[in-house]
Amino acid sequence: MIGVFDSGFGGLTILKSFLEKMPQYDYVFLGDNARAPYGGRSFETVYQYTLQAVKKLFSLGCPLIILACNTASAKALRTIQQNDLKKINPENRVLGIIRPTAEVINQYTKTKNIGILGTAGTVNSESYILEIQKLYPEIKVFQQACPMLVPLVENGEINNPAADYFVEKYTLKLLKQCPEIDAIILGCTHYPLLINTFKKILGEKITLISQNEIVAKSLNDYLFRHKEMDFRLTKNSTVRFLTTDDNKVFDERAAFFLGKNVKSETIEIF
Numbered sequence: 001m002i003g004v005f006d007s008g009f010g011g012l013t014i015l016k017s018f019l020e021k022m023p024q025y026d027y028v029f030l031g032d033n034a035r036a037p038y039g040g041r042s043f044e045t046v047y048q049y050t051l052q053a054v055k056k057l058f059s060l061g062c063p064l065i066i067l068a069c070n071t072a073s074a075k076a077l078r079t080i081q082q083n084d085l086k087k088i089n090p091e092n093r094v095l096g097i098i099r100p101t102a103e104v105i106n107q108y109t110k111t112k113n114i115g116i117l118g119t120a121g122t123v124n125s126e127s128y129i130l131e132i133q134k135l136y137p138e139i140k141v142f143q144q145a146c147p148m149l150v151p152l153v154e155n156g157e158i159n160n161p162a163a164d165y166f167v168e169k170y171t172l173k174l175l176k177q178c179p180e181i182d183a184i185i186l187g188c189t190h191y192p193l194l195i196n197t198f199k200k201i202l203g204e205k206i207t208l209i210s211q212n213e214i215v216a217k218s219l220n221d222y223l224f225r226h227k228e229m230d231f232r233l234t235k236n237s238t239v240r241f242l243t244t245d246d247n248k249v250f251d252e253r254a255a256f257f258l259g260k261n262v263k264s265e266t267i268e269i270f
Contacts, residue, residue: 001026003062008036010189011068012257017216039119050076053058074125101220102131108183142175153190222266
């Protein structure tokens with residue numbers, strides 16, 4: 001199975017694109033909802049929590065795991081890839097969602113000035129800046145943390161006037177740093193649910209980049225190039241949902257993200 005991990009619900013937007021583009025595979029989605037959000041937590045805490053989730057998904061039969069969480073990708077992925085995989089199972093793989101987004105960013109900007117909106121954890125890690133400048137040193141990257149957006153989305157308040165207020169507040173702060181920004185990465189998997197609010201406030205002049213389709217294409221390409229991993233993955237078109245919190249609450253909110261009913265199980269990973 002392909003494991004998909006997020007601290008909360010935002011990773012379901014990534015899973016949804018996987019299911020649309022690659023419905024033949026079996027998936028396990030794990031949300032560490034009991035300890036969400038990760039955005040304001042330390043590097044060490046995010047690393048430990050993410051490693052626990054990775055080990056759990058490996059134990060459930062997932063040789064490939066996608067960290068469908070920008071904060072986990074920013075704060076934990078590199079250490080897990082470099083230090084932990086060789087101890088746990090060197091044949092398994094853990095991939096993130098920042099690198100695939102960075103790889104295609106040049107396609108979206110003409111001014112070579114781009115913005116990142118994300119959690120405090122993602123912004124403070126500077127992972128997007130590092131990845132983009134490795135690939136495209138001519139592109140300038142500006143960032144803005146958006147601490148109020150995840151709580152609004154997680155509580156189903158995307159149509160609340162507060163959502164308009166905070167989206168406008170954060171985007172204006174970002175654009176004050178550089179008025180020539182012509183592309184903005186929604187650097188949190190929750191933010192695509194606010195896409196209409198972003199469009200309303202920003203208009204058509206700025207390209208908004210949601211990660212879900214980019215990451216799905218990247219995973220599809222990865223499996224095409226790595227036949228040995230594709231061979232290990234079962235293909236029965238099933239999805240299993242796991243949460244570390246109340247499964248009834250998870251089912252209700254997951255239905256909001258996926259647009260269909262789900263039935264999850266509560267598990268412990270710590």
